[in-house]
Amino acid sequence: MSILLAEARKLPAFVRRDFLVALSYRMSFVSDLVSLVGQILIFYFLGRLVDSSDLPTYGGTEVTYLEFAAVGIAVAVFMQFGLQHVARAVRSEQLMGTLDSLLTTPTTWSTIQIGSAAFELLYIPLRLSLFLFAATIAFGFGFESSGILPAVVLLTMFIPFIWGLGVVAAAIVLTFRRGGGLVGLGAMLLALASGLYFPVDLLPGWLVSFAEVNPVAVVTDGMREALVGGAGWTAITREAAVLAPLSLLSLAVGGACFRLALRRERRLGTLGLY
Amino acid sequence: MEVGNLAPLETSGAGAAGFAMPHVAADEPAVVLELVCRRFGAKVALDEVSLTLGRGEIHALLGPNGAGKTTLLRILSGLLLPTSGSVSVLGARPERQSRALRSLVGLVPSGDRSLYLRISGLENLIFFGRLHGLRRGEAKARALELLEHVGLTEAARLRAGVYSHGMRRRLALARALLARPPVLLFDEATHDLDPEGARSIRRLVEAAAGHGAAVVWATQRLEEIHGFAGRATVLAGGRVRFGGAVPELLDRVVPRRYVLRLRDRETRAVPPPARVGAAIDSFGRVESIPGAPEHLLVVLHTEAVLGAALAAVAAEGLETISCTQERSELEEAFLSLTGERR
Numbered sequence: 001m002s003i004l005l006a007e008a009r010k011l012p013a014f015v016r017r018d019f020l021v022a023l024s025y026r027m028s029f030v031s032d033l034v035s036l037v038g039q040i041l042i043f044y045f046l047g048r049l050v051d052s053s054d055l056p057t058y059g060g061t062e063v064t065y066l067e068f069a070a071v072g073i074a075v076a077v078f079m080q081f082g083l084q085h086v087a088r089a090v091r092s093e094q095l096m097g098t099l100d101s102l103l104t105t106p107t108t109w110s111t112i113q114i115g116s117a118a119f120e121l122l123y124i125p126l127r128l129s130l131f132l133f134a135a136t137i138a139f140g141f142g143f144e145s146s147g148i149l150p151a152v153v154l155l156t157m158f159i160p161f162i163w164g165l166g167v168v169a170a171a172i173v174l175t176f177r178r179g180g181g182l183v184g185l186g187a188m189l190l191a192l193a194s195g196l197y198f199p200v201d202l203l204p205g206w207l208v209s210f211a212e213v214n215p216v217a218v219v220t221d222g223m224r225e226a227l228v229g230g231a232g233w234t235a236i237t238r239e240a241a242v243l244a245p246l247s248l249l250s251l252a253v254g255g256a257c258f259r260l261a262l263r264r265e266r267r268l269g270t271l272g273l274y
Numbered sequence: 275m276e277v278g279n280l281a282p283l284e285t286s287g288a289g290a291a292g293f294a295m296p297h298v299a300a301d302e303p304a305v306v307l308e309l310v311c312r313r314f315g316a317k318v319a320l321d322e323v324s325l326t327l328g329r330g331e332i333h334a335l336l337g338p339n340g341a342g343k344t345t346l347l348r349i350l351s352g353l354l355l356p357t358s359g360s361v362s363v364l365g366a367r368p369e370r371q372s373r374a375l376r377s378l379v380g381l382v383p384s385g386d387r388s389l390y391l392r393i394s395g396l397e398n399l400i401f402f403g404r405l406h407g408l409r410r411g412e413a414k415a416r417a418l419e420l421l422e423h424v425g426l427t428e429a430a431r432l433r434a435g436v437y438s439h440g441m442r443r444r445l446a447l448a449r450a451l452l453a454r455p456p457v458l459l460f461d462e463a464t465h466d467l468d469p470e471g472a473r474s475i476r477r478l479v480e481a482a483a484g485h486g487a488a489v490v491w492a493t494q495r496l497e498e499i500h501g502f503a504g505r506a507t508v509l510a511g512g513r514v515r516f517g518g519a520v521p522e523l524l525d526r527v528v529p530r531r532y533v534l535r536l537r538d539r540e541t542r543a544v545p546p547p548a549r550v551g552a553a554i555d556s557f558g559r560v561e562s563i564p565g566a567p568e569h570l571l572v573v574l575h576t577e578a579v580l581g582a583a584l585a586a587v588a589a590e591g592l593e594t595i596s597c598t599q600e601r602s603e604l605e606e607a608f609l610s611l612t613g614e615r616r
Contacts, residue, residue, distance in 0.1 A: 013404035097387025
């Protein structure tokens with residue numbers, strides 16, 4: 001327990017380090033915000049082509065395409081973070097040559113891995129909140145305030161699932177140096193059958209059935225029910241029941257893959273190589 | 275842009291308290307390696323390497339590129355497991371107590387890529403200090419203390435990316451000392467530094483050893499260890515070619531044979547070997563060289579100094595016309611020991 005506490009106390013150091021590094025690249029902050037605005041505008045104009053009656057209703061409430069897509073974008077950003085950043089964190093330490101320095105400290109791999117993604121873990125929700133807030137103000141979204149907390153809980157439950165996939169990607173990167181794209185491909189297939197940017201009903205029947213248990217579709221649908229339909233906590237009960245075991249499974253598989261990859265690297269002595 | 279004008283080093287007095295080491299039994303060896311082997315596929319990087327290192331000792335690890343020095347240091351720092359053999363750092367074994375071992379060892383790697391170049395030297399040290407379990411306030415205080423020791427106080431808040439090579443090495447050294455580790459490992463720590471920069475790093479290392487740290491100093495440069503390291507291990511092709519005291523190593527590799535051309539100051543005649551031999555009897559012996567009647571070979575005893583022998587020759591009324599080492603270069607002799615000389 002004391003080791004766990006000691007390791008947890010190291011996480012703020014990673015956050016501070018990455019905050020200072022991010023601050024040293026001021027332009028990337030600005031370009032990130034500009035790209036958010038660009039994303040909103042793209043979906044705004046795209047939304048003008050889509051008739052709202054073609055979209056599903058949530059709690060009897062009709063939804064505009066921009067409202068529909070905004071939730072999809074939020075989930076997609078989370079996925080992108082989980083899959084890319086968790087894998088990239090280890091890779092970038094390898095490339096910078098700082099991985100050995102980290103590994104010569106009495107710090108566990110889990111701490112290094114979580115710590116390296118901790119800043120993004122805090123920054124991405126902030127970025128998402130900003131995105132949804134700006135879109136709500138600019139385009140008059142009818143999001144229900146009672147749905148915000150359930151939506152956040154659902155997203156939080158989604159993090160371990162995506163984190164697990166990200167750790168699998170990290171294990172692949174650790175082993176093959178490249179190849180994290182394989183997991184990206186899998187994630188793309190999950191995203192395709194999730195209704196992030198278009199209704200699931202447009203898909204072939206077998207993909208619609210798959211979407212019932214696809215965690216990406218489950219969390220997206222649950223968030224729309226909560227935010228647009230105003231269904232509150234009742235909207236996420238079924239989704240949470242589906243999501244929880246899948247998240248645990250993903251985390252367990254990711255952890256096992258990473259341990260195997262790490263053991264192999266230590267045996268071969270190629271951990272610090274890139 | 276690089277930042278120069280380093281502050282002076284503090285390696286003695288109250289400031290040296292920064293190197294104070296934790297208490298461990300004085301008679302306990304700090305590092306013990308027994309028959310350590312490490313293979314990378316078919317390549318044998320280390321082959322039955324044994325080594326023992328005591329507290330406060332500076333142990334030189336010599337050898338050409340690919341000799342196995344870095345592999346050995348990576349094993350000692352817990353980054354790599356040996357294929358066979360046993361490793362113990364103050365009782366901690368890398369295969370079972372990797373975390374404990376890493377808290378006992380400070381590594382200064384070769385190259386400049388081990389630091390976060392986008393953040394300041396101070397923030398680098400605070401970050402690594404926290405990974406060693408220090409609270410933020412403690413880490414900052416320790417970082418500032420060490421930056422002062424390594425002469426980087428003025429550059430503390432500059433990005434590490436603008437530091438010169440020498441400054442980055444000093445920062446890496448400060449990082450290695452953060453947790454007051456009883457064992458310090460240096461991998462080619464001075465190989466691309468100017469003589470003053472290299473000397474300043476060695477002075478800091480001597481100060482750390484003076485406060486009880488056991489130091490393994492890997493280098494390719496034989497001249498660097500003279501008067502610095504107490505014992506040495508020479509590696510070549512992953513095998514130990516020499517293990518023992520530095521003077522013993524220098525005896526084996528430092529040329530002690532000189533070819534002299536002498537003349538009697540008054541008669542201008544070439545003196546007989548017996549006359550020269552009598553003059554330098556306490557310094558070494560004299561041999562004639564077949565086919566070169568004007569030259570004599572002088573073989574000095576271990577402790578003899580060439581200058582003193584030449585002074586004795588001069589006192590005998592002989593003039594030295596030329597004096598050359600029989601073997602040309604120190605490094606050539608070193609290479610012959612490691613089997614690298616062609």
